[in-house]
Amino acid sequence: MTVPISATAAQAHVSPLKVTPASPLFLREDEIRRGIELLYFGYTSMIRGADAILEAQGLGRAHHRSLYFIARRPGLSVGELISLLGVTKQSLGRVLNDLGHRELVEQRVGVADRRQRLLTLTASGAALEARLFTELERSMARAYGEAGQQAVSGFWAVLMGLVPPADRPQVEALQG
Amino acid sequence: MTVPISATAAQAHVSPLKVTPASPLFLREDEIRRGIELLYFGYTSMIRGADAILEAQGLGRAHHRSLYFIARRPGLSVGELISLLGVTKQSLGRVLNDLGHRELVEQRVGVADRRQRLLTLTASGAALEARLFTELERSMARAYGEAGQQAVSGFWAVLMGLVPPADRPQVEALQG
DNA sequence: AAATTGGGACAGTCATGTTGACTTATCTGC
DNA sequence: GCAGATAAGTCAACATGACTGTCCCAATTT
Numbered sequence: 001m002t003v004p005i006s007a008t009a010a011q012a013h014v015s016p017l018k019v020t021p022a023s024p025l026f027l028r029e030d031e032i033r034r035g036i037e038l039l040y041f042g043y044t045s046m047i048r049g050a051d052a053i054l055e056a057q058g059l060g061r062a063h064h065r066s067l068y069f070i071a072r073r074p075g076l077s078v079g080e081l082i083s084l085l086g087v088t089k090q091s092l093g094r095v096l097n098d099l100g101h102r103e104l105v106e107q108r109v110g111v112a113d114r115r116q117r118l119l120t121l122t123a124s125g126a127a128l129e130a131r132l133f134t135e136l137e138r139s140m141a142r143a144y145g146e147a148g149q150q151a152v153s154g155f156w157a158v159l160m161g162l163v164p165p166a167d168r169p170q171v172e173a174l175q176g
Numbered sequence: 177m178t179v180p181i182s183a184t185a186a187q188a189h190v191s192p193l194k195v196t197p198a199s200p201l202f203l204r205e206d207e208i209r210r211g212i213e214l215l216y217f218g219y220t221s222m223i224r225g226a227d228a229i230l231e232a233q234g235l236g237r238a239h240h241r242s243l244y245f246i247a248r249r250p251g252l253s254v255g256e257l258i259s260l261l262g263v264t265k266q267s268l269g270r271v272l273n274d275l276g277h278r279e280l281v282e283q284r285v286g287v288a289d290r291r292q293r294l295l296t297l298t299a300s301g302a303a304l305e306a307r308l309f310t311e312l313e314r315s316m317a318r319a320y321g322e323a324g325q326q327a328v329s330g331f332w333a334v335l336m337g338l339v340p341p342a343d344r345p346q347v348e349a350l351q352g
Numbered sequence: 353a354a355a356t357t358g359g360g361a362c363a364g365t366c367a368t369g370t371t372g373a374c375t376t377a378t379c380t381g382c
Numbered sequence: 383g384c385a386g387a388t389a390a391g392t393c394a395a396c397a398t399g400a401c402t403g404t405c406c407c408a409a410t411t412t
Contacts, residue, residue, distance in 0.1 A: 032316045033248065033309075034332065034351060036222070040241075041347050042335035043219045044262070046212070060367055065216075072209065079389060086220070091369055093391065115378045115389040137208045143337030144211070147330065154323065154330020156210065159218035161319030171217050175210060238399060255358060267400055269360065291358040291409045356411070362404085370397070379388075 035158075042143075049135035057128070062087075062095045064132055070105060070119045071129040072174055077116040084170065104128060211334075218319075225311035233304070238263075238271045240308055246281060246295045247305040248350055253292040254283075260346065280304060 047061070054064055069084055070076065076084075082092050096119070099105040104125035110116030121129060144152050163171055223237070230240055245260055246252065252260075258268050272295070275281040280301030286292030297305060320328050339347055 029313070030351070031320075031328070032313045035316050035320070035328070036244075036312050037248075037347060037350055038332055038335035038339075039215075039219055039222065041343070042338035043215055045339045045343065046215065062368060068212075072213075077389080078391090087368090088370065089390070090371080090392085094368085097391095110389090113379070113389080115376095117390065133209075136212050137205070139338055140208045140211050143334045144207075146337040147333035150326075151330030151333040152207070152211070154327030155334035156214055157323035157327040158319050158331035159214035161322040162218035162315055163214075163221045167217070167221065171213060174213055175206070236398060253358080254360095263399090264401065265359075266361090266402080270399085273360095286358090289358080289410070293359065354412085357409080359407085359409105361406080364402085366399100366401070368398085368400100371395090373393085375390100375392075377389085377391105380386085382383100382385090 046136055046139045049139055050132045053128075053132055053135065059098070062091070063099060066092070066095050066099060067104065067121065067125060067129045067132065069174075070121055071126065071133070074120045075108075075118045077110065077118055079116070081119065099125070222312055222315045225315055226308045229304075229308055229311065235274070238267070239275060242268070242271050242275060243280065243297065243301065243305045243308065245350075246297055247302065247309070250296045251284075251294045253286065253294055255292070257295065275301070 050064060051061070054060060065085055066081065069081055073080075078089075078092065078096070082089055085092065096105060096107075100107070103122050106120050106122055106125075107117040108120065110118050147155070160168060160171070226240060227237070230236060241261055242257065245257060249256075254265075254268070254272070258265055261268065272281065272283075276283065279298050282296050282298055282301075283293040284296065286294050323331070336344065336347070
């Protein structure tokens with residue numbers, strides 16, 4: 001039951017990608033497994049492009065995640081970043097030290113609360129993040145274009161559904 | 177522009193989850209970033225449930241991935257599994273040794289090619305994989321239910337679009 | 353008979369994460 | 383104003399999962 005994928009659809013950024021549609025009884029094991037597998041392969045495929053750049057810099061994915069969220073929310077505190085990434089202070093500490101020594105990330109004392117260290121990218125940090133983002137964007141833009149606008153809405157809805165309701169406000173807060 | 181998510185929709189498995197729909201100009205940076213972030217948080221959220229079970233067994237995610245694909249394609253060869261996971265022979269070797277010593281995975285000599293080692297789960301391996309799958313399924317089924325059938329089709333289409341065309345046949349081959 | 357392929361094994365390294373305990377500075381509530 | 387909570391940094395030790403490189407064996411292919 002293999003569904004052939006039109007290879008030429010990659011260039012034509014208008015025609016929706018044809019894949020097996022979800023059946024009315026869409027909670028069967030195979031359909032769950034299809035979601036699990038596509039999520040795994042889609043995620044690793046998207047990430048792959050940035051890995052080459054990171055490796056050339058001697059950085060890893062952990063550094064990328066920090067750069068990404070600092071770019072997304074300039075001036076966020078160390079604690080907020082820990083909460084977003086779901087790692088311990090010690091793990092993040094080493095990553096932030098690396099990024100600080102390379103002058104990719106700067107820390108400022110918080111204005112409202114002077115215990116906080118607010119994180120921002122330096123110019124070179126922003127440049128690196130932009131290069132990494134371009135890699136992810138290329139992959140994501142192609143997928144959006146192939147799948148079509150309606151599919152993108154569904155993509156977002158299912159992914160948000162995977163996030164436990166308690167964690168959703170934090171994810172939504174990244175937007176706008 | 178934070179969109180409040182109905183918390184009660186989690187119980188009612190019929191009403192589609194309301195999220196910001198993709199705009200006509202859906203290639204703007206914010207919409208790309210939204211996809212990146214939801215993919216990250218959705219993936220890690222789905223995985224999280226299985227981690228507790230794995231930890232109790234003294235196993236890690238690498239073991240889970242092998243168990244998953246052996247359950248999905250019983251009798252696949254070591255080389256096929258290496259190709260699916262995108263890891264080196266050495267990395268997989270240790271994982272398969274662990275799983276073998278715990279009698280969760282069995283190897284049989286290939287019939288067509290006797291150099292191959294074909295992998296299958298033992299009874300206890302299948303039982304463990306089933307428990308792990310149940311965790312992922314709970315998360316995925318809830319997301320499917322909240323988002324609705326149409327959204328699931330879009331979810332699949334975008335994810336398949338993320339996979340480089342050259343890799344897609346391998347992903348499709350897991351189905352049916 | 354020679355070359356290739358599938359798989360296993362050993363040694364060493366690196367990146368990323370963990371726990372626990374301790375310090376410093378700062379804020380908040382009484 | 384002081385006690386306790388909080389934000390952050392730090393040290394040490396450790397586990398996991400990946401890597402590279404090399405060597406080997408058995409089976410298949412040419």
